Amino acid sequence: MPQGPDIAPGRLTDAELALNFSDAHPPLTHAQAVVEADRCFYCYDAPCIEACPTGIDIPRFIRAIATDNMAGSARVILESNILGGSCARVCPTEILCEQKCVHNTREEGQPIRIGMLQRHATDWQMEHGGQPFTRAPSTGKxxxxxxxxxxxxxxxxxxxxxxxxxxxxxxxxxxxxxxxxxxxxxxxxxxxxxxxxxxxxxxxxxxxxxxxxxxxxxxxxxxxxxxxxxxxxxxxxGVRSLGIEGEDLDGVMDAVDFIEGLRSTSKQTVPVGRRVVVIGGGNTAVDAAVQARRLGADEVTLVYRRGAENMSATPVEREWAQTNGVTVRLWASPVRLVARDGALAGIEFARGAKGADGRATYDAQDTFIQEADMVLKAVGQTxxxxxxxxxxxxxxxxxxxxxxxxxxxxxxxxxxxxxxxxxxxxxxxxxxxxxxxxxxxxxxxxxxxx
CATH class of the missing domain: 3.50.50.60 (FAD/NAD(P)-binding domain)
Structure with missing residues (x-):
């Protein structure tokens, strides 16, 4: 990635970067976890279990938290999902277990915070109990x-x-x-x-x-x-390409490479543009956009070719982008990357709309240019x-x-x-x-x- 006045590392101080990349959702205290666990109805035929791909017995682990049996709670989770700690942090619980919580049908409409409770239990195990499972005698296989x-x-x-x-x-x-x-x-x-x-x-x-x-x-x-x-x-x-003019310009890169670079090195050394455009509608696009903003980009715009309802990023992720200063533009399809004096200056989009058949249509004559000195592509992995x-x-x-x-x-x-x-x-x-x-x-x- 080139460096210069428009794309450069170190736009923020170490203290600012440490704050921007600290835990997005701080953990519950034990008292908060017990209060939240007490809200659970411990359903006999719990729909939240069916919604969990790993089939964690959610009411059982929550009941264990409520009775202060942290080791038992963690074991229930980890028996089904040994990576329960990371899943508690990154899984879209709002469209999985929490979406099926029966509390959603009640007047207050607030599901149990299953993900946060799962994090509480697994974090306790990692900090206090270590590996809870033992290895069977060697089979030689x-x-x-x-x-x-x-x-x-x-x-x-x-x-x-x-x-x-x-x-x-x-x-x-x-x-x-x-x-x-x-x-x-x-x-x-x-x-x-x-x-x-x-x-x-x-x-x-x-x-x-x-x-x-x-x-x-x-x-x-x-x-x-x-x-x-x-x-x-x-x-x-693999990552998909845009397949448009100018894709080889300096300042254009895959969002997955941008994120990997940010995770692999000191954030102070990661170059970021002043005006960043992210193309895509999934969680990778949101992660790239928010992190570009938190690295010090002045403007970050996430552009998606269809409507919000078609984005694979969840509503929670979309809201997270917007509350972090990312502008979201919908119904715009990239046409070409624009260069000025041989350097990336922006990207031209065709405006779109939902056609009568429900499919997206774009007007090649109705375009606009979004100025950018850095473009991150997040249009899918293969x-x-x-x-x-x-x-x-x-x-x-x-x-x-x-x-x-x-x-x-x-x-x-x-x-x-x-x-x-x-x-x-x-x-x-x-x-x-x-x-x-x-x-x-x-x-x-x-x-x-x-």
């Missing part, structure tokens, strides 16, 4: 996992619980995946992602090899020969199949094909998380990894029984 994000870590932990030895490979130097490199710093503040990784690995039996790239340093077939099973949790490593070329692993619809057990078309090779069909949520990735581990363990057990 060895499993390779490619990808150290939520799916890979959840798979590794569950396999280790069953006594299997696990080796995790990842293209990054640190484990954590999106939690470490792709989530806004204020959501997982105070190095929480690495502290959670350390907490998870404390069970034992799990090794990690960083800076190892599938297709360069290893192949799936090679891993399959060396290990008793393989789990692929490679995520979505699965990169190249590392699997030549492997007998089926890919359809841009994702790895798996059966009900998470097994691919290559026997003994499983996959889960964002690289497989389904919702791209951290909690869903944890579920996939956990379930694949159970399927792998069942396969090992069945083989021994024969």
């Amino acid at each position: 060895r499993v390779a996992i490619v990808g150290a994000g939520p799916a890979g870590l959840a798979c590794a932990h569950r396999l280790a619980m069953h006594g299997h030895d696990v080796m995790i490979f990842d293209r990054h130097a640190l484990a954590g995946g999106l939690n470490e490199y792709g989530v806004a710093a204020y959501k997982l503040a105070d190095d929480f992602a690495q502290r959670e990784v350390d907490f998870l690995l404390a069970i034992g039996g799990i090794s990690f090899a960083g800076s190892e790239v599938l297709g360069r340093d290893m192949t799936v077939a090679g891993l399959r020969r060396e290990y008793d099973a393989v789990f692929l949790a490679v995520g979505l490593a 699965f990169l199949p190249d590392p699997l070329n030549g492997e007998s692993i089926a890919i359809a619809g841009g994702r790895i094909v798996v059966d009900e057990n998470g097994e691919t078309t290559m026997p003994g090779v499983y996959a889960g998380g964002d690289c497989t069909p389904g919702e791209d949520l951290t909690v869903a990735a944890v579920r996939d990894g956990r379930n694949a581990a159970e399927a792998i363990h069942a396969a090992f057990t069945a083989a021994v029984a024969k």
Whole structure:
């Protein structure tokens, strides 16, 4: 990223940056958590459980908080979701468990703050109790996992619980995946992602090899020969391009790279423009826009091609952007990036509207230019199949094909998380990894029984 008067690091002081990137939502005190837990009806047929992809017994863990059984509360959560601490911070609980809370149907319409209570319990466990699970006696079975994000870590932990030895490979130097490199710093503040990784690995039996790239340093077939099973949790490593004129101008970059750079280095060294435009309508776009503002950008505009109801970012995320000084413009599609004297000066958009058939239409004659010295593209991530070329692993619809057990078309090779069909949520990735581990363990057990 070039540096100059319009794109430069260090726009704010260290003290300002520390404040801007501190925990976005401070934790509950224990007294506050108990009061909140007491609001729960502890429903017998709780709809919040059905809404949780990992199936946490939510009323049970909340009741444990209410009775001051913090260890019991944390164990209920972590039995289903070993990454319950990060999920409590980053999951869109407002459209999952909290949306189904029966309190929404009551006059006050305020659901139980399930995410905050989950954070309270898991934080207590990490601070006071350490790793609550013990490793079973070694089975001698060895499993390779490619990808150290939520799916890979959840798979590794569950396999280790069953006594299997696990080796995790990842293209990054640190484990954590999106939690470490792709989530806004204020959501997982105070190095929480690495502290959670350390907490998870404390069970034992799990090794990690960083800076190892599938297709360069290893192949799936090679891993399959060396290990008793393989789990692929490679995520979505590709990013979509805009496909418009000027996309190669200095000052134009992918939002995921911007966020990763911010998470990987001192915030004081991250360059940011004075006038930043973010293109996209998902959580990545919101994270990039808010962080650009908090780095010291004078103006940040998030532009989305359709209406607010079509954005994948939740209403809570959209409100968060606006309360952080981000201007949101809807119904505008990028046409070209505008240069002045060879440097990025802005981006031209065509105005759009919802057509009679409900689809977006744009008027090529009705355009406007949004001035910018920095443009961040957040128009979607894609699965990169190249590392699997030549492997007998089926890919359809841009994702790895798996059966009900998470097994691919290559026997003994499983996959889960964002690289497989389904919702791209951290909690869903944890579920996939956990379930694949159970399927792998069942396969090992069945083989021994024969």
